Amino acid sequence: MNKPKSIGRYRLVERVGSGGMGVVYDARDTRTNQRVALKVLLPHAAEANQGLLRFKREFRALARLRHKNIVRVFDAGLEDNVAFIAMEFIQGTNIRAHLEQFAKGKPRFEEIVRCTKAILQALSHIHARRIVHRDLKPENIMVNQNGDVKLMDFGVARVRHNSHEESGLIGTFAYMAPEVVTTSDIDGRSDLYALGVILFELLTDKFPFPVEPPAAALHHHVNTPPQLVRHLEPKAPAELAGLAHALLEKDPIERPRTATDALAWLTDTRSRPTSLPDQSVEMPGLLFVPRFVGRENVLDELQGVASDASAGRGRLIVLEGSNGMGKTRLLTEMRLRIRRRTHVLVGTAHDKAQAYDAIEPILDGIATIASQTQPDVAAKILGPDVGVVRSISPRLASLGSKQDVSHLEGRQRKIRLHKTIIGIIGRLALTRSVVLVVEDIHNVDSLSLELIWDTARTLLTDRPGGVSGETVCPFSIILTYEKSEKTKNAVGVLLRRLKRKKLMERIKLNPLAPDDVSEIISTMTGVKEPSNLLVQQVLQETSGVPGLVQETIHDYVRSQTLVRTRGKWSFNGEPIDAKETDSSVKSFFSNDTTESSVKRVRADLAQFDLTEEAISLLKTIALLGFMVPGSYVTALSETRGDAFFDWMDELVRHGVLVEELDEHSLRYTFSSRTLHSSVLRRLGAAEKTKKHGEIALALESYFWSDRITIA
Secondary structure, three states: OOOOOEEOOEEEEEEEEEOOOEEEEEEEEOOOOEEEEEEEEOHHHHHOOOHHHHHHHHHHHHHOOOOOOEOOEEEEEEEOOEEEEEEEOOOEEEHHHHHOOOOOOHHHHHHHHHHHHHHHHHHHHHHHOOOOOOOOOHHHEEEEOOOOEEEOOOOOOOOOOOOOOOOOOOOOHHHOOHHHHHOOOOOHHHHHHHHHHHHHHHHHOOOOOOOOOHHHHHHHHHHOOOOOHHHHOOOOOHHHHHHHHHHOOOOHHHOOOOHHHHHHHHOOOOOOOOOOOOOOOOOOOOOOOOOOOOOHHHHHHHHHHHHHHHOOOOOEEEEEOOOOOOHHHHHHHHHHHHOOOOEEEEEEOOOOOOOOOOOHHHHHHHHHHHHOOOHHHHHHHHOOOHHHHHHOOHHHHOOOOOOOOOOOOHHHHHHHHHHHHHHHHHHHHOOOOEEEEEEOHHHOOHHHHHHHHHHHHHHOOEOOOOOOOOEOOOEEEEEEEOOOHHHHHHHHHHHHHHHHOOOEEEEEOOOOOHHHHHHHHHHHHOOOOEOHHHHHHHHHHHOOOHHHHHHHHHHHHHOOOEEEEOOEEEEOOEEOEOOOOOHHHHHHHOHHHHHHHHHHHOOOHHHOOOOHHHHHHHHHHHHHOOEEEHHHHHHHHOOOOOHHHHHHHHHHHOOOEEEEEOOOOEEEEEOOHHHHHHHHHOOOHHHHHHHHHHHHHHHHHHOHHHHHHHO
16 A cells, blocks of 8 residues: 555655554655654554554653653644654664764763763653653664754554564563563663663673573573673773663662662763762652562462472462452562463453453463464364353464354353363363462452362362372462452352362461561662661551552652652651661651651642542542553543543643553553542542443443443
């Protein structure tokens, strides 16, 4: 198909680049005669889930940025159903090609220092606005004809198709931080690691470790220390080599905390500075993702469950803990540690009214494994009846022959379905041990619970003729559970059956100890030794519940009780670093002050300067839940007009909602559960009824074409 000659007022000159989500043209704005780079959304991306919403998100994020080292965004729109963004046209080369113009030695090193300073200033600007680039590489750093360094391509939300370079992980393998691979806990320090790889490459003309094949690159990022810059390039300036190695630390907490801190390495080209320069941009809200703490013993137990499965001794664990106690984070850590030797299949309930809701992602996971397996082996795993699962996982069913079970009555159909699924899991476990994880069984539908019971009593029975403890196949189950009066009856039958059969072991998660709370505060703020008084204050408010500890720290920042100024954190004006804390701080924690402090940090809408329209929208979103899928937000936008995204942008900009985006999904999460509860409390009965009606109409209209599939 021929490309269009113009889009709206933009005349297309030539195509200059493309990505998974869009095509970039050299174009001319006929209204101003200005040369622009026009990014056009591809049709398949617009039709894909969240495609247009992601495109709008990129525009909103970029349009807020005003910095000399960041590409400018001028305009965005929709013309004849074609979405576009008009950006500053950069006439120049990427940083790698730019530096090749300089003679090796001092001239090139001086230019590397200049360009690195510019990149760090750009990163400082975006990180201060809670934006993480996530795909920093030489190709995304341009130098124009005037020598200006420009950070570009914030389209990390685009759909990726190049399997050689990228996968479900967002970013390019050669520049990917270890935490992206191991925990997916990403913040600005992940960009700093990528800059460390770039700096190493620019100084030595080599990568710090092999980057081919991609799987090897991921392994080296996580496990292999980089080569020494000055072994490869003895003439490299000490401050540049030192900065490269500081940025390449495996543990984020060991890297410079911010781009501004990293910039301090280059403020004096003779030596690393001993003090930080004044920041042109303050970042009071910059918090890092907390490290996994306080659950090592439980993690060892769960790894033992996986090891026992590999040895043919299957087990079933019920992991019990209240909301925020860290069940999901614990399972994530377990998966990362056992995934190379064990298949981990994870099901999570989203809609209790939907049959087998928790089983669908498990079967989709099996489909992924089967599609990457030799065809003859995959056929044996799936068996002849895989088509029976079509009602739950069309993706898995498509890998086998079609099966017609419409002639069977309900009970017979269920028995056949359960038998087929259990057979597939059992045969998969014979190729490599399997750990089946079902999260939040208190939210799981009754049919999924029945299938869990059938699976446990079939695959965890004693192996005939086997040794003591040996089960019929190398397979274990881990269930997570939040006990309450509402869930006793729903899950009680399953738990009583498992207990009666002696198939179940319980692990109860307890609150964190003071040292663990201290480490969470340390990893969130970067302060290695937080004051004991601050730790006790957080303990008093949270009772050591990990999720509440994190929310409380975020609440402190939002209320400006906890602020970061010139690289140092203070709590109500007092330093939180134990080395700097004076004994006079004790007066701050008197009973009266503590009580007023708690009142100040409790999230409420009063602390945000929001328009009435944004508040009204926030109430509507609150009724959809603490975490809202992007598709629901898109549904609401269909009835609100263009102003809808201005209100959404307002909520995100003020930190009320957090916009989270990966390759597979877009979602909006309230910045704290306390805030979510506060918004719900503001809703009167009449207003709540009205908004429920608006939500129902919006969802019905948006999902109407998929109503049969959804049903």
